Amino acid sequence: KQEVTQIPAALSVPEGENLVLNCSFTDSAIYNLQWFRQDPGKGLTSLLLIQSSQREQTSGRLNASLDKSSGRSTLYIAASQPGDSATYLCAVGTGFQKLVFGTGTRLLVSP
């Protein structure tokens, strides 16, 4: 059974710092990996999707990497801003296009 773990569970940084969020998964037989952002009282917003054949994806200040063999993905946020404060969720795409989610990293960026 696929299990997804995110470390740390919470992170507090001052504005402007570069930071890395970690995601690990137990079964390397994945179709893709997706990073989401969740704001309080809102749904999930898709940030980046990495196919199993890819090593990384970039969107603006965000860069996600994937190492299937080691069962790891990282989300790099450059020059963090208070507006980046949210919970970040990692989800692994398995058979039949289902997602298995981690429990998230709650990020607080202070001005």
Add this chain to the structure above:
Amino acid sequence: DADVTQTPRNRITKTGKRIMLECSQTKGHDRMYWYRQDPGLGLRLIYYSFDVKDINKGEISDGYSVSRQAQAKFSLSLESAIPNQTALYFCAKRGQLENQPQHFGDGTRLSIL
């Protein structure tokens, strides 16, 4: 995601009541999903559907049922609600291709007393 609409946004009800959560989507995507989110447990898949009349159980389907009445609508029902079904419920959709992400609605916060 504005393309996925969930109703109601909040619901408080009593144990034993029947409840239906509605989800509708624009753009005619085939794949639709229902998840629940609990503190410390992340999101878990309840049911999913690849087309009208196609229904598949997810990780935690016991106590729930779904109906895919049309391409755009996917409803989740709790036939006899119990307190441990108190959670945040999300509906999601995606297209057929593997490189397409899932897009989520804003969720329904359900409390069962």
